[in-house]
Amino acid sequence: xxDGPMLFDRLRADCGQDWTDYIDHAFVRGMGDGSLPRxxxxxxxxxxxxxxxxxxxxxxLAVFKSPALAEMRANLQGLKAILDVEMDxxxxxxxxxxxxxxxxxxxxxxxxxxxxxxxxxxxxxxxDLLDLAVTLSPCVIGYAEIGAxxxxxPASGDSTYRVWIDEYSGAEYQELAESAKREIDRxxxxxLTEARYPRLLDLFRQATKLEADxxxxxLDLAD
Amino acid sequence: xxDGPMLFDRLRADCGQDWTDYIDHAFVRGMGDGSLPRxxxxxxxxxxxxxxxxxxxxxxLAVFKSPALAEMRANLQGLKAILDVEMDxxxxxxxxxxxxxxxxxxxxxxxxxxxxxxxxxxxxxxxDLLDLAVTLSPCVIGYAEIGAxxxxxPASGDSTYRVWIDEYSGAEYQELAESAKREIDRxxxxxLTEARYPRLLDLFRQATKLEADxxxxxLDLAD
Amino acid sequence: xxDGPMLFDRLRADCGQDWTDYIDHAFVRGMGDGSLPRxxxxxxxxxxxxxxxxxxxxxxLAVFKSPALAEMRANLQGLKAILDVEMDxxxxxxxxxxxxxxxxxxxxxxxxxxxxxxxxxxxxxxxDLLDLAVTLSPCVIGYAEIGAxxxxxPASGDSTYRVWIDEYSGAEYQELAESAKREIDRxxxxxLTEARYPRLLDLFRQATKLEADxxxxxLDLAD
Amino acid sequence: xxDGPMLFDRLRADCGQDWTDYIDHAFVRGMGDGSLPRxxxxxxxxxxxxxxxxxxxxxxLAVFKSPALAEMRANLQGLKAILDVEMDxxxxxxxxxxxxxxxxxxxxxxxxxxxxxxxxxxxxxxxDLLDLAVTLSPCVIGYAEIGAxxxxxPASGDSTYRVWIDEYSGAEYQELAESAKREIDRxxxxxLTEARYPRLLDLFRQATKLEADxxxxxLDLAD
Numbered sequence: 001x002x003d004g005p006m007l008f009d010r011l012r013a014d015c016g017q018d019w020t021d022y023i024d025h026a027f028v029r030g031m032g033d034g035s036l037p038r039x040x041x042x043x044x045x046x047x048x049x050x051x052x053x054x055x056x057x058x059x060x061l062a063v064f065k066s067p068a069l070a071e072m073r074a075n076l077q078g079l080k081a082i083l084d085v086e087m088d089x090x091x092x093x094x095x096x097x098x099x100x101x102x103x104x105x106x107x108x109x110x111x112x113x114x115x116x117x118x119x120x121x122x123x124x125x126x127x128d129l130l131d132l133a134v135t136l137s138p139c140v141i142g143y144a145e146i147g148a149x150x151x152x153x154p155a156s157g158d159s160t161y162r163v164w165i166d167e168y169s170g171a172e173y174q175e176l177a178e179s180a181k182r183e184i185d186r187x188x189x190x191x192l193t194e195a196r197y198p199r200l201l202d203l204f205r206q207a208t209k210l211e212a213d214x215x216x217x218x219l220d221l222a223d
Numbered sequence: 224x225x226d227g228p229m230l231f232d233r234l235r236a237d238c239g240q241d242w243t244d245y246i247d248h249a250f251v252r253g254m255g256d257g258s259l260p261r262x263x264x265x266x267x268x269x270x271x272x273x274x275x276x277x278x279x280x281x282x283x284l285a286v287f288k289s290p291a292l293a294e295m296r297a298n299l300q301g302l303k304a305i306l307d308v309e310m311d312x313x314x315x316x317x318x319x320x321x322x323x324x325x326x327x328x329x330x331x332x333x334x335x336x337x338x339x340x341x342x343x344x345x346x347x348x349x350x351d352l353l354d355l356a357v358t359l360s361p362c363v364i365g366y367a368e369i370g371a372x373x374x375x376x377p378a379s380g381d382s383t384y385r386v387w388i389d390e391y392s393g394a395e396y397q398e399l400a401e402s403a404k405r406e407i408d409r410x411x412x413x414x415l416t417e418a419r420y421p422r423l424l425d426l427f428r429q430a431t432k433l434e435a436d437x438x439x440x441x442l443d444l445a446d
Numbered sequence: 447x448x449d450g451p452m453l454f455d456r457l458r459a460d461c462g463q464d465w466t467d468y469i470d471h472a473f474v475r476g477m478g479d480g481s482l483p484r485x486x487x488x489x490x491x492x493x494x495x496x497x498x499x500x501x502x503x504x505x506x507l508a509v510f511k512s513p514a515l516a517e518m519r520a521n522l523q524g525l526k527a528i529l530d531v532e533m534d535x536x537x538x539x540x541x542x543x544x545x546x547x548x549x550x551x552x553x554x555x556x557x558x559x560x561x562x563x564x565x566x567x568x569x570x571x572x573x574d575l576l577d578l579a580v581t582l583s584p585c586v587i588g589y590a591e592i593g594a595x596x597x598x599x600p601a602s603g604d605s606t607y608r609v610w611i612d613e614y615s616g617a618e619y620q621e622l623a624e625s626a627k628r629e630i631d632r633x634x635x636x637x638l639t640e641a642r643y644p645r646l647l648d649l650f651r652q653a654t655k656l657e658a659d660x661x662x663x664x665l666d667l668a669d
Numbered sequence: 670x671x672d673g674p675m676l677f678d679r680l681r682a683d684c685g686q687d688w689t690d691y692i693d694h695a696f697v698r699g700m701g702d703g704s705l706p707r708x709x710x711x712x713x714x715x716x717x718x719x720x721x722x723x724x725x726x727x728x729x730l731a732v733f734k735s736p737a738l739a740e741m742r743a744n745l746q747g748l749k750a751i752l753d754v755e756m757d758x759x760x761x762x763x764x765x766x767x768x769x770x771x772x773x774x775x776x777x778x779x780x781x782x783x784x785x786x787x788x789x790x791x792x793x794x795x796x797d798l799l800d801l802a803v804t805l806s807p808c809v810i811g812y813a814e815i816g817a818x819x820x821x822x823p824a825s826g827d828s829t830y831r832v833w834i835d836e837y838s839g840a841e842y843q844e845l846a847e848s849a850k851r852e853i854d855r856x857x858x859x860x861l862t863e864a865r866y867p868r869l870l871d872l873f874r875q876a877t878k879l880e881a882d883x884x885x886x887x888l889d890l891a892d
Contacts, residue, residue, distance in 0.1 A: 053515055057795075060518075063506035063525070065349050067422060069499055069551055072506075076529055079509070083522055105515055111882060114875070115780050118787035125794055126288050126726075128351040190418040199290060206783070213780060276738055280572075283741075286729035286748070292722055292774055295729075299752055302732070306745055328738055334561050334659060337652070341564035348571055349503075429560070436557060511795050513868060572734050574797040641859040645736060 007188030008137060008181045011204045018208050022138065023146055027215035031165065032150045034158025036219075041161065042097050044218030047113045049090050049104045051214070054117030055139070056082040061124045062132055071129065074183065081176065093163060112217035116210035123203050130187040134200050137184055138208040143168045144177030230411030231360060231404045234427040241431050245361065246369055250438035254388065255373045257381025259442075264384065265320050267441030270336045272313050272327045274437070277340030278362070279305040284347045285355055294352065297406065304399065316386060335440035339433035346426050353410040357423050360407055361431040366391050367400030453634030454583060454627045457650040464654050468584065469592055473661035477611065478596045480604025482665075487607065488543050490664030493559045495536050495550045497660070500563030501585070502528040507570045508578055517575065520629065527622065539609060558663035562656035569649050576633040580646050583630055584654040589614045590623030676857030677806060677850045680873040687877050691807065692815055696884035700834065701819045703827025705888075710830065711766050713887030716782045718759050718773045720883070723786030724808070725751040730793045731801055740798065743852065750845065762832060781886035785879035792872050799856040803869050806853055807877040812837045813846030 004010060012019055027044070030036025059082060062075035091101045124132035147168025150161075167173060192200070216222070227233060235242055250267070253259025282302035289295040314324045347355035370391025373384075390396060415423070439445070450456060458465055473490070476482025505525035512518040537547045570578035593614025596607075613619060638646070662668070673679060681688055696713070699705025728748035735741040760770045793801030816837025819830075836842060861869070885891070 053518070056518060057510050057512075060506045060509035060522075060525075064503050064510060066503075067349070072499070072502060073529060076506075076525065079506075079522065080526070083519060109875070111780070111784055111879070114788050114879070115784035118791045119783050121794070122787045122790045125348075125790070126290070128354070131351070191414065191416050193414050193416055195413040206778070210780070210783070276741070279741060280733050280735075283729045283732035283745075283748075287726050287733060289726075295722070295725060296752060299729075299748065302729075302745065303749070306742060332652070334557075334656070337565050337656070338557055338561035341568045342560050344568045344571070345564045348567070429555070433557070433560070513795070571794075572736070574800070577797070636864040637860070637862050639860050639862055 006185040007134075007192060007200075008141065008184045011134065011137075011201060014201055015205050015208055018205050018212070019138075019142075022208050022212040022215070023142060023149070025212055025215040027219050028146055028150070030219075031161040032153050034160055036161065038160065039221060040218045041164075042099065043221050044215075045090070045094055045097060046099060046104065046107050047110050047214070047217065049087070049094065050107060050109050051113050051117060052082055052087055052090060053105070054113075054121065055136070056087075058117070058120050058124060058132065058136060061121065062129060062136075065124065065129045065132065067129065074179075078180075089167065096163075108223065110217050110223050112210070112213045112222065116207070116214055119206065119210055123207075127203075128191070130184075130191055131200070131203060133180075133184050133187055135203045135207045137180060138204065138211045140180045141177045142208070142211060144174050147173065229408040230357075230415060230423075231364065231407045234357065234360075234424060237424055238428050238431055241428050241435070242361075242365075245431050245435040245438070246365060246372070248435055248438040250442050251369055251373070253442075254384040255376050257383055259384065261383065262444060263441045264387075265322065266444050267438075268313070268317055268320060269322060269327065269330050270333050270437070270440065272310070272317065273330060273332050274336050274340060275305055275310055275313060276328070277336075277344065278359070279310075281340075281343050281347060281355065281359060284344065285352060285359075288347065288352045288355065290352065301403075312390065319386075331446065333440050333446050335433070335436045335445065339430070339437055342429060342433055346430075350426075351414070353407075353414055354423070354426060356403075356407050356410055358426045358430045360403060361427065361434050363403045364400045365431070365434060367397050370396065452631040453580075453638060453646075454587065454630045457580065457583075457647060460647055461651050461654055464651050464658070465584075465588075468654050468658040468661070469588060469595070471658055471661040473665050474592055474596070476665075477607040478599050480606055482607065484606065485667060486664045487610075488545065489667050490661075491536070491540055491543060492545060492550065492553050493556050493660070493663065495533070495540065496553060496555050497559050497563060498528055498533055498536060499551070500559075500567065501582070502533075504563075504566050504570060504578065504582060507567065508575060508582075511570065511575045511578065513575065520625075524626075535613065542609075554669065556663050556669050558656070558659045558668065562653070562660055565652060565656055569653075573649075574637070576630075576637055577646070577649060579626075579630050579633055581649045581653045583626060584650065584657050586626045587623045588654070588657060590620050593619065675854040676803075676861060676869075677810065677853045680803065680806075680870060683870055684874050684877050687874050687881070688807075688811075691877050691881040691884070692811060692818070694881055694884040696888050697815055697819070699888075700830040701822050703829055705830065707829065708890060709887045710833075711768065712890050713884075714759070714763055714766060715768060715773065715776050716779050716883070716886065718756070718763065719776060719778050720782050720786060721751055721756055721759060722774070723782075723790065724805070725756075727786070727789050727793060727801065727805060730790065731798060731805075734793065734798045734801065736798065743848075747849075758836065765832075777892065779886050779892050781879070781882045781891065785876070785883055788875065788879055792876075796872075797860070799853075799860055800869070800872060802849075802853050802856055804872045804876045806849060807873065807880045809849045810846045811877070811880060813843050816842065 005013065027036060027040065031041070056079055059075055059079035063072050063079060066072040066075055091104065094104060095101065120132070120135045123135040147165060147170075150165045151169035228236065250259060250263065254264070279302055282298055282305060285298035286295050286302060289298055314327065317327060318324065343355070343358045346358040370388060370393075373388045374392035451459065473482060473486065477487070502525055505521055505528060508521035509518050509525060512521055537550065540550060541547065566578070566581045569581040593611060593616075596611045597615030674682065696705060696709065700710070725748055728744055728751060731744035732741050732748060735744055760773065763773060764770065789801070789804045792804040816834060816839075819834045820838035
């Protein structure tokens, strides 16, 4: 449609400081240099489990809303990745941190968890598949950017958060994020108009800020 | 976006024979020349009441999906028009045909009623507000075209269907249809791309065919 | 809650003749004795492919609506069964009948396909997970009953419809249907009240009639 | 179903301290004795306007989900009350506080606004009409309780928040809240089971806490 950047890169650039505040949040830097208090990471881990349950619902909604079979199958991959793979990894990681599996689902959701996940789900119900994909993307694609950034740091000597960094900087997750980016660009190619762009940017920016809040919740041990 | 016709006129033209089959259906011609069996009209009237209940739900969904307050208010007008005005007119018209008000809601929905209404509702849930508005439009705008066409016929001497024709050819309904048309054109101006058009045309065509089926159901007294 | 039958058996019994009309439809009997015209089966096969796409969306909706993780995973199994297994079987079966895979998704949906699938999807959006499961059940569980019934018939000498009968009478599908029945009974145990029952029966009956219409569409080669 | 309290009173009682924390929040007490900083009230007023837009969407969803015409009409009353009456009152009240009408819709939503409203909307999409009504009720009915409580206080000599107190303690709003309570009790009578109750209480408690957060946002001038 134009010679400019594809949709995701354009959103990311226009999100500006809000994107940086998320990607470079104190929580993230603390994982990188090992200074993040363990209690903060533990709180984050627990809430992230509850977060994944809602994100699985968002991918189920994406299957429901897909206009064609190919898109249904692609979104089913996302759904399976969460329910069949990521959550098991999470349960294992939580186990290493001494959090029992059967405790996880019964935890109360923190405000930041509610705010972000329900915002995504409603954006999907209110709009179309592109709205949903854009609102999901700060999480899906942002985590790959964060993982890669942290993996590139000189070793800090502290390996506490190594498993997390390895997971999100690993080839498998990086490819998953790349494919989410391609899908947003593809959907943008199909149905982006300039008149619609500001509303998509609003969704993207709000989701990005709610992701930053999620880090902050970990830091603050907020419920 | 282009010098061609606005969205609704383009959809109507591209729908071609399917549009004509609906607008010029034997049921419609029978209302025009008075040859339509009274039992067919009565069956149609009853099902149209059940149809309106579902259409009210579709307008409620449009309020829910509206991206901004102005659109919410506009769709609320549509919802109120159905629940506060059209259904009362319907109850009165049914009364004149000897159909008791409390009988109406308990009637079983005919297949054609189920097919059309649930198709519209699902198109709205699956897509965005433009998908929903396009899928609603063969009914909302088509009835105005049919009303105007029948009102322009030389008087047939038979006044059985005069009330129906007067309602849909009247200034109030014509203006309501005009404003629905403007809204589709406006939404099209905001978010139509050429890549998306074929899918919108599919929705429009399917809805148009399901409207023609609704006439046929009346003619056949089909349940 | 009572000593009476569990929810599914109760719905099935109260559905009465409408259930029999579906289970014992002429299309079904024609598969059993080999008298069903091949063109009817071919028409059915094609529409059933389009039907499965919408049913996959219904299972995705069930994942979205599930109140807890265990139910999300169970409904994901249903979704995967359709998208990863049943549709491939279907493509292979269609191939044996000379219907090319890439032709399938582009076929227009018949009225009966639209009516049934969109009714299910809307029942799910309008109500809760129990409403959705009940509305899906005439298909999921009825096919197992039909498969078992046909498999128990003395061999007719005609093996045209053997693959279909084997699939739905086979242990794998029978177990899938049993587990769907257990799930409805379990959901009923959690949230059935007598005041709610009539509405559930309405959903079940309407879905059963729309399933019978689907057979009739095959018989009539209706579009 | 039992001799115990009707559903709303039962939920309110079981919510315990969380209910008190909301009803008796420092923001509320500050309106009562006039000690609430004006900047806090102003911030609250602005966010409450954005809140009402989402609450109107929730009532539209209630119309969509209503199983029968009577419930659709009742929920339409709620929708009209917000879009046709409350928002105009709000614009007027904001005007008195020097907040221009056209500024309101463009304000960014605070986290607390996003969290509460999207939680309600998702609860409605995920469950049935009772889930939605229960999740809406801490706002609708709680405001009447707060209004009545503040109106019963001895005059503080400070009339800054008198208009707000008069509105929610007034006969019109009190009746609206009473009728919302009756509707929840009625829906409970139709479809409450003991097995379902804990999930409803979870929804009610979470909504109550998110309402308290909304007061806190005002107090903290939080974005």
